Amino acid sequence: MRKHFLCILLVLLASKQVHSQARGTKIGYIDMEYILQNVPNYSEATVQLEQKVQKWKQDIESKKIEINKIKDALKAEKALLTKNLIEEREAEIKFLEQEMLDYQQKRFGINGDLMLQKAQITKPIQDQVFTAVQDIAEAKKFDFIFDKSSDLTMLFAAQRFDISDQVLRLLTRADKREQLTKKQLADQEAKENKEDTVADNEFLSERQKALEEKKAARDKIIEERKAAQEQKRKEYEDRRAKMLADREAQKNGTVSANTNTATSTSNKQEDATKLSNNAAQQKLEEAKAAKLEQRTKILEDRKKALEERQNKIRIQRDSIKNAK
Incomplete structure (x- = not known):
């Protein structure tokens, strides 16, 4: 009985082949x-x-x-x-x-x-x-x-x-x-x-919900990275202010001129290195943030296209109902 049913099914599928080329078979x-x-x-x-x-x-x-x-x-x-x-x-x-x-x-x-x-x-x-x-x-x-x-x-x-x-x-x-x-x-x-x-539209709604969740996750990552950048910038400024205060204290203290000069030179080199590293890190973070913003824009464009498609489907359904 099952073989007979499968044969009938294959015949029906073959008869629908030409029509299915024009529109996908809906099962x-x-x-x-x-x-x-x-x-x-x-x-x-x-x-x-x-x-x-x-x-x-x-x-x-x-x-x-x-x-x-x-x-x-x-x-x-x-x-x-x-x-x-x-x-x-x-x-x-x-x-x-x-x-x-x-x-x-x-x-x-x-x-x-x-x-x-x-x-x-x-x-x-x-x-x-x-x-x-x-x-x-x-x-x-x-x-x-x-x-x-x-x-x-x-x-x-x-x-x-x-x-x-x-x-x-x-x-x-x-x-x-x-x-x-x-x-x-x-x-x-x-x-x-x-x-x-x-x-x-349940399936389309699920896709839209998934896109919104991805967008929210990306927005959260961007916010967290911006907060991390601000924290690093604050720490750098605190360290720099501390080093300036230390140098000022050495100038006013009893440390020899040679020692002060060596310390000043070392501090300047350290400051330059840290500034360079922070600048490179900041550029990298900005590039990542720009990339995330680009992806977010793509998702928003897809969401807009999806909404337009839903409206088009709804209009077609209404026109079919009115025709009936």
């Missing part, structure tokens, strides 16, 4: 188990069915206990019973065991009550899901939509292609609309259109 998937678990009617019916299943299991367990008691009694009295009585007891045990097996098959067999009632609960909701999937596929131009919980093996599926929540929204809206007035229905449709827009 989505649903998780039927996830949808069923989040439909209130299905959850309530499942709870009721589970209660019945527990009752059936208790009935089977009671029959097993009763049969075991008869077997134990026969084993204890077998030495005192005649052959005919033993055969009657054994026949009764076989009858009760067969009766238990028939009951178990009736409740839990392939065509038993459990499978039939599960199908009765699931089929109406599955029909609604299939209708919702068709509506979404037509409205949003999907080429293929698969069921993740079916026999089709999905080795990987990106979350952004999961339309299960969209299907759930359609099912929930259908239930709510039956109880709304015309005014409430119009308000509800406007709210639904807004939700659809947000859902359609």
Whole structure:
């Protein structure tokens, strides 16, 4: 069956090849188990069915206990019973065991009550899901939509292609609309259109959020580097002021002229070296800051282009809705 399905899938893909060259093939998937678990009617019916299943299991367990008691009694009295009585007891045990097996098959067999009632609960909701999937596929131009919980093996599926929540929204809206007035229905449709827009742009919003986070991180790095530069400049100025104060103290003290001259020359060389190093470090930091600012500008340009693309998509969606 799976090979047959895959062959059909390959044929469909081949038939779409020419059209896909003009626009990319759009594929989505649903998780039927996830949808069923989040439909209130299905959850309530499942709870009721589970209660019945527990009752059936208790009935089977009671029959097993009763049969075991008869077997134990026969084993204890077998030495005192005649052959005919033993055969009657054994026949009764076989009858009760067969009766238990028939009951178990009736409740839990392939065509038993459990499978039939599960199908009765699931089929109406599955029909609604299939209708919702068709509506979404037509409205949003999907080429293929698969069921993740079916026999089709999905080795990987990106979350952004999961339309299960969209299907759930359609099912929930259908239930709510039956109880709304015309005014409430119009308000509800406007709210639904807004939700659809947000859902359609979810992937773009995630990209925009990522860009903003990167920009904030870069801004933080720039601020930290500027603060570090200011701290280094302050330390340099403090050291320079200290050296000037030391030289002034030496001039006014008892140190010999040669010593003062040597110290002055050494201090001047040290000051020149530090100034040179600080100037080089400052240039390097300024170059890094300029590079970061350039990257920030690129990110802002990308963000602006992304917003323009979102507006264009929103305008196209509105024009399609108005055309319908």
